[in-house]
Amino acid sequence: MSSPASTHRLILKMLKEKQGAYVSGALLAGRLGLTRTGIWKNIRTLRSMGYDIQSHPKEGYRLVSLPDLLLPDEILPELKTAWLGRSYHYFPQIGSTNDHALALAAAGAPHGSAVCAEEQTSGRGRLRREWISSPRLGIYLSILLRTPLPVQEAFQATYILALSLVKVLRGKYGLPGAIKWPNDILIGPRKVGGILTEMQSDQDFTRFLVIGIGINVNHTKEDLAGPFRYPATSLAIERGDPVARRELLITFLERLESDYDTFYSRGFSTFLADLEQFSGILGKYITIVSGKEEKRGKALRFTPEGALILGRDDGTEEAVWVGDVTRVEGTF
């Protein structure tokens, strides 16, 4: 006996094998030991998940197109990772993927658990800012990392995610991604993604990190016309063509698992050259707001721990760990 959940998976598998050709309802019913009404109910389930399935009174059923949805059935069979995303929590709509991942963390979910949603209704950005999450256009992903990191260095994990995304943008999509310190991803002067890191720790080490990333993928210029703090863009706008979110998500998770393993075993300094190469602010004159303080200076380089060295007008230098770049010379 198949459970209902695995029955629709088996039907989907048979439809996919036919590559768009019809499969008769009788064949499906015979193979799965179901009535034709049972098959019909499962087809209805698949349609409600977003699969475009055509039915024909004589020919049966055929899969017209795969939905570009981040469904477990579309992600997990393709995903070649050892630990990242193996526990995959999918939501057509959710309040905030980070909130859900924090709750999973408290409930004991394993290292590498991923929460992925087609839409967030109360997505949060850094410093409790709102993050716009349009349905089925972006990727809204939070991952749970249980590797203990010294509290002082936990922010390095944010850079690792940002670098993984930049490398995927450059390598797979030919887009000049860059990091706006500390947690935004730009293409040119426009923001294409943002990262929100949350954690629980004792005074020495993190217990867990939840890192959320939002990526604008198939948004049009009209979708992004809202009153944003910075001009926004998407992969589709930059490439002039829609992008399969499924492929982007899988590629990103695989890249990130590899990068994070390297970071955790060999340390952050391994990524220092990448950070400097892909920084969107080095060499520029910037304004950083950190709490009530405002700091201005030239972004010179990063320390091996990842702090930003700011060169002041009087020639002195300062290492900045926390802050928010509000202006980059001539750009915003």
Add this chain to the structure above:
Amino acid sequence: MSSPASTHRLILKMLKEKQGAYVSGALLAGRLGLTRTGIWKNIRTLRSMGYDIQSHPKEGYRLVSLPDLLLPDEILPELKTAWLGRSYHYFPQIGSTNDHALALAAAGAPHGSAVCAEEQTSGRGRLRREWISSPRLGIYLSILLRTPLPVQEAFQATYILALSLVKVLRGKYGLPGAIKWPNDILIGPRKVGGILTEMQSDQDFTRFLVIGIGINVNHTKEDLAGPFRYPATSLAIERGDPVARRELLITFLERLESDYDTFYSRGFSTFLADLEQFSGILGKYITIVSGKEEKRGKALRFTPEGALILGRDDGTEEAVWVGDVTRVEGTF
């Protein structure tokens, strides 16, 4: 009509007013509108809470002695604080006060909430070490702090608690308390208290801190004969006399509220002189274990942010943020 909880409080208040003299059961019953059996049930409740109440067939009831327990009824009427401990959660026995405070934090408990227990059955020290919590001999307290602190500087709050305790030990009890960096409180070479800080944060600021403190108060040498990592002592051992835990707790909470307000409004540097004055390691040759690394050198001073400056044999200096002092020259 009085609720049962407030009825025993009213009886206790009447007994206390008599300062050890008898109050007749008839008087209590008349005042509170209860039967004499109702009074008897409430007396039984008070006894089960630790109050020593004598009964006499003709005279009635008298309060022989106040228990040295950290009951809300013994703490809250005396406690002169604005926010610290105003929400006070008391347990005769609990697994871990920090775990309970973390759960309260998640449930939205207010800034300054305190969790206090007579005994912990699975008390935790730093780096997941066990912390021995003997029943009714020590103070096992966790407090919830909701003031946002930069993640990099959150450890400063641990110092503030340590300094408050050291000042109470010195000021009220005449004991030469000192801080063994970063989170132990010593009297001479022996440990009298330890602090465990836990927090939830985003990459910039803490959402909340839970700081737990364990203090050995009325332990005898026999109580502390266990196989500890460091030699242990208690206030009673050092003074040669038991100490009222109630008074110690109230004095500590009042001192801490004042110190924490100063810290939060004026910054950590206000406490730098205190930290150096009451440090048990400055000027000494120490070994610090931090993760897999072992660092040796002379503890020279603290930075204004509270990092320890270690002077190496080759004359170079290093700022240490995280670690565990495993040896102090000639002491352990």
